[in-house]
Every structure is written in structure tokens, then in C-alpha cells.
Amino acid sequence: MRKDRDFWILVGTLALFGAVNISFFLVGRLQVNWEDFGIVLAAGITLTMYSFLYKDNPAFKIAENMYVGVALGYTVIITWFNALKPDLxxxxxxxxxxxxxxxxxxxxxxxxxxxxxxxRLSTRLAWLSRWPFAFVVGLGAGITIPNYIHTFVLKQIEPSLRPVFSGGETVYMSINTLLILLGVISVLIYFFFSTEHKGPIGVVSKIGIWFLMVSFGASFGYTVMGRMSLLIGRTMFLLKDWLGVVQ
Amino acid sequence: MTFLKRGVPLGIAFLMGVLMAFQYYVPHEHSKAFLELMTRWDKIIAGFAVFIGAYSLFHLHYTRIKRRAAGWGYSFFVFVGAFVTIAFGLYNGGEAFWHDKKEGTMFDWIYMNIQVPAGATIFSILAFFMASAAYRTFRARTVESTVLLVAAIIVMLGRVPVGALISQYIPVAADWIMGVPNLAAKRGILLGVSLGAIATSIKIIFGVERQYLGGGD
Structure with missing residues (x-):
């Protein structure tokens, strides 16, 4: 019974989508060209992907698998045009x-x-693939050491150890500088497991947890808002580019 | 044979690691040219690696179809999507793949009207799942979880106009959270991660870390 209902929902949605697009082409809202056909296809894919919010369904699975295939094809072609063709x-x-x-x-x-x-694809000669892997891994390791020391260690320690009062800054800025130093040290102590987190170390470690919690909360909020802007972008595409109800 | 299977790759990793770490401290044009050449070689090798990834994905879906695994019919669409995109990419608007890439071809059309909307929609769906997961898991049970919850709410409200309508201090507080406690914690994490990456790199160069060689002899 439920399967039947889902089937008819799918057929009905597809029929409605088709009818809306045919009427758009008939009234001249969309022109018969590749650009407008692309808008119809993109709108169809967007709606199909959102159909997952109701429940997993065949239309979503088809679009999902097609997306994986297209992404793979795109990567292969771009690798050819951007790496293998110009460099080899x-x-x-x-x-x-x-x-x-x-x-x-x-x-x-x-x-x-x-x-x-x-x-790697051969069972007898798979060991030969270790040579290029060693090249790539060795190259990456060699580049990592000086670059990380310079960019992520020294360049991060430098602003953390900035003087609290060097003239010209407000009390608010000095407090912030001090808080950043406290945060960096307490977080580092929290991740230092060679000493038991008891006494003064335990107190500083606890402060580190607070800083981490604020950071995780901020990262979560920031990510949610990023996804929301994508959602707004897709909704605007449907309302403006496809349906034309928003100018 | 063990020398070829183990000795040579360990030697390559050592040589490349030492040379690349050393060249950073040599401010000479030969050193820069060497870095550029090695980066180019790396790009070429990574280009070949893409074909292993493609083979792996095709093999996975071919096996699903062959074994009639649950939902095997959908695997056909992976092949359809990939082959159509690759075919139009190789056709290159009539100029064939051995010429420079042409703009505005059917390959670009597929990218703009299938890959971009599908990718953006999938990521935007995460907004719903994150909201529902947050509703189920964000409970102010302890002081720490309350701090996390409050920080998340302030940052979310501070990034939209309604935050400023509630209070003019919310966007300021959101900026302060991002610029002070968040920055301090991120910096602490980054320092720890960097020291770990440097230690792992040293272990790879000196052959202590050999996971990348895989199993076997």
C-alpha cells in the first residue's frame, strides 16, 4: 500500500515537473536552446536531490549515481587537460x-x-607501484618539514607572543592578546598527555577545554551558515532562473 | 628482489625527503628550478593515479552489476554519467583531446548543469541534517556543552540580519568569538597538528613509518 503511494507520488511529481516545463516552453518563458534546456536539467536535478528529504527514492538514487559518474568523468578529463597534456x-x-x-x-x-x-592493478607486478608512491610520499614529507615549521609553527607562535602593552593599543585589545595567549597555552596543555591532568595542570587543561568548546561551537555555527547560504543559492535558482517568480 | 621491493622505495623516499627539505634552505635559482621540476613530476604521477581511482570505481560498480547486488541497476547510471562526460571531454567541441581545451563545449555544459547543481544541492541538504542532528544532540547537560551551544547560537545569529535586529551586540559578539577564543583554540590545535605532521615526515624519510608501502614483502 505504502509502496504504491510512493510510486504514484514519484509519477505525479515527474508529470508535474514535465507539465510545468512544457508550459514554460509553450508560453515562451523558456526558449528551445541549450542554455534553457540546461536550466530545466539543473532544476530537475536540484528537485530530485531535495526529494531525499522526504525519503530515499529511485529518482534520488539515479541522480546520485549519475553525479558520481559525471564527477569522475570531469576529474579524468581535467587531469588530462591540466596535468598530463601540458606537462607530459x-x-x-x-x-x-x-x-x-x-x-x-x-x-x-x-x-x-x-x-x-x-x-597496482596487476597481482604480479603490484610491488612496482611502491616506487612512485615512495616518490610522492618522500617529496611530500620533505616539503612538509620546512613549510610547516615556517607557516604553522613559527608564524603561529609569533602573534601569540605579541606584547600585551607596546603602546597605542586599547585595554580591550590587550585583554584579547592575553586571552589568545592563555587559549593557545591551555589548549596545548590539554593535548599534552605525558603528565597527569591534576592540580595546576588540571586547572589549565580545564580552561583549554572551554576554549575548545567555544571553538567547536563557532565552527559548527559557521558551517551551518555556510550550508544555509548554499540552500538559499539553490532556492534562488529555482525561484529566479527556473520559475521566474523572483526578479 | 627484496632490495627492489623494499630497499629502492625506502631509498627513493629518503632521497626525495632530504633533497626537498634541503632545497628550502638554499636560496639559489638551481634550487628553485629543482623544486619546480619535482613538483611537475609529482603532478604527472598524480595524473596517472587518477586512472587507478577511475578503475577502482568502475570495478566496484561492475561487480555490483555482475553480482546483482541490492540496487545494482543504479550502478548503470555511474557508467552513463562517466562515459558521456568523458566522451564529450575527449571530443572537445570537435577539436579532439590532443588540442587545447575549448571553452563553451558540451563538456562544460554538463559540468555547469549537472555537476555544479547536484554538488551544491547535496551540500545544502546537509543544512537540514545538521539542524536535525543538533536538535537531537545539543543538550545543555554540562557547563562545557552549554558553552558550545551558546557559542554556536551567537555565531549563527551574528551572521544573519535577524541577529542585529535582536541586539546590535550579537554580530560584535560573534566576531569576538571568531577572532579571539576560536582563533586561540584553532592555533593550539594547528600547532599540535603541525608538530605531529613534522614528526611523521621525519619518520617517513628515515624509513621508520612504512605504511605507504602496503603489505607483503
Missing amino acids: YDPLLVPLFTWERTPEYLLFAPMVLGVFMLM
Whole structure:
């Protein structure tokens, strides 16, 4: 009984969506061109995705799986046009076969490592994929050490240790500077597990928890508002671009 | 064989780690050129890695279809979406994929009218789920959870016009929360995370951390 009802809700919604769009095309609200057809498709996908708020349904699952496929296809094509073509195909493979200019032979090394990475798919030669992984991981580790020391350690400690009174600032600013120093130290002490959190360490650690709670609350509120702005964006698209009821 | 399977990758990781950490402290044009070259190599290798990801996803959905797993019919749409997008991407508006990417092609149309609206809608749905999860879990049971709740409410109200209508101090309080206690806690977390990342990087370079090699010999 319930399945029947869901089926008819789905059919009814699709029929209504179709009727609305056909009437838009007939009255000239939408033109028969790719741009307006794109608006209809985007509106359909938006409504299909929102249908999940009622319950999981076949239309949502189709749109969800299609989205995964399109996202994959987009990533593959963009990787070709932004990475493999300009950095490997154009400077190495094209000159190698046309001899219009000297090929960049050094690029053979990453090409071979890239092919080795694809060996992951073979059971006998999977071990070869360790070489490119080692290259990528080693490169990342080497870049991380100096960059993190500079950007995230020194550059973060510097403003935390700013003088409370150096002339020119208000009492409000000085209190804030002091609070930031207290917050950084107490949070670091909270995450320091080599000493038992008892006595003075326990008190500072407790202050650290308070700072963390405020931060988590602020991050939550900020994320919710970010999602809300996306929701407003999609609603505005439906009301303005598709239905045209908002100017 | 063990040397090729273990020794060489450990050697590559050590060499690359030491060279990349060292080049940062050498302000010479050769050092900069070396960094650029290695970054380019990294980009190329990462490009090949995308195909492993594509294979993995196709294999997963192919297996679902083959085994007639629950909801296997939907897996066809992954293939449809991927192949149509890839086909139009390779067609490149009639100029084929070995030429530079053309703008305003069917590939861009698919991106603008399928991927962008679907992605934005999925993320906007999270607003409903976050609100419902918050309603169920945000209970002011302890002082700490009350602090979290109050901070979240002030930041949310401070970011919308109705917050200023309730009180002119709400947006100011929201800015203060973001700029002082939130900044201090984030900075503390960031310092801890950075020290952890640096320690892990040193372990990778010296071969103490070998998880990236996977299992086996």
C-alpha cells in the first residue's frame, strides 16, 4: 500500500515537473536552446536531490549515481587537460614523434613512475607501484618539514607572543592578546598527555577545554551558515532562473 | 628482489625527503628550478593515479552489476554519467583531446548543469541534517556543552540580519568569538597538528613509518 503511494507520488511529481516545463516552453518563458534546456536539467536535478528529504527514492538514487559518474568523468578529463597534456604529452610525446622541437627527455622518469603506479592493478607486478608512491610520499614529507615549521609553527607562535602593552593599543585589545595567549597555552596543555591532568595542570587543561568548546561551537555555527547560504543559492535558482517568480 | 621491493622505495623516499627539505634552505635559482621540476613530476604521477581511482570505481560498480547486488541497476547510471562526460571531454567541441581545451563545449555544459547543481544541492541538504542532528544532540547537560551551544547560537545569529535586529551586540559578539577564543583554540590545535605532521615526515624519510608501502614483502 505504502509502496504504491510512493510510486504514484514519484509519477505525479515527474508529470508535474514535465507539465510545468512544457508550459514554460509553450508560453515562451523558456526558449528551445541549450542554455534553457540546461536550466530545466539543473532544476530537475536540484528537485530530485531535495526529494531525499522526504525519503530515499529511485529518482534520488539515479541522480546520485549519475553525479558520481559525471564527477569522475570531469576529474579524468581535467587531469588530462591540466596535468598530463601540458606537462607530459606536449613537451615529451609530441616532439618525440614529430621532431618539431627537442623532446624534454627528463620527463621519461615521471612517465615511467606513472606507468609503474598503474601496475597496482596487476597481482604480479603490484610491488612496482611502491616506487612512485615512495616518490610522492618522500617529496611530500620533505616539503612538509620546512613549510610547516615556517607557516604553522613559527608564524603561529609569533602573534601569540605579541606584547600585551607596546603602546597605542586599547585595554580591550590587550585583554584579547592575553586571552589568545592563555587559549593557545591551555589548549596545548590539554593535548599534552605525558603528565597527569591534576592540580595546576588540571586547572589549565580545564580552561583549554572551554576554549575548545567555544571553538567547536563557532565552527559548527559557521558551517551551518555556510550550508544555509548554499540552500538559499539553490532556492534562488529555482525561484529566479527556473520559475521566474523572483526578479 | 627484496632490495627492489623494499630497499629502492625506502631509498627513493629518503632521497626525495632530504633533497626537498634541503632545497628550502638554499636560496639559489638551481634550487628553485629543482623544486619546480619535482613538483611537475609529482603532478604527472598524480595524473596517472587518477586512472587507478577511475578503475577502482568502475570495478566496484561492475561487480555490483555482475553480482546483482541490492540496487545494482543504479550502478548503470555511474557508467552513463562517466562515459558521456568523458566522451564529450575527449571530443572537445570537435577539436579532439590532443588540442587545447575549448571553452563553451558540451563538456562544460554538463559540468555547469549537472555537476555544479547536484554538488551544491547535496551540500545544502546537509543544512537540514545538521539542524536535525543538533536538535537531537545539543543538550545543555554540562557547563562545557552549554558553552558550545551558546557559542554556536551567537555565531549563527551574528551572521544573519535577524541577529542585529535582536541586539546590535550579537554580530560584535560573534566576531569576538571568531577572532579571539576560536582563533586561540584553532592555533593550539594547528600547532599540535603541525608538530605531529613534522614528526611523521621525519619518520617517513628515515624509513621508520612504512605504511605507504602496503603489505607483503
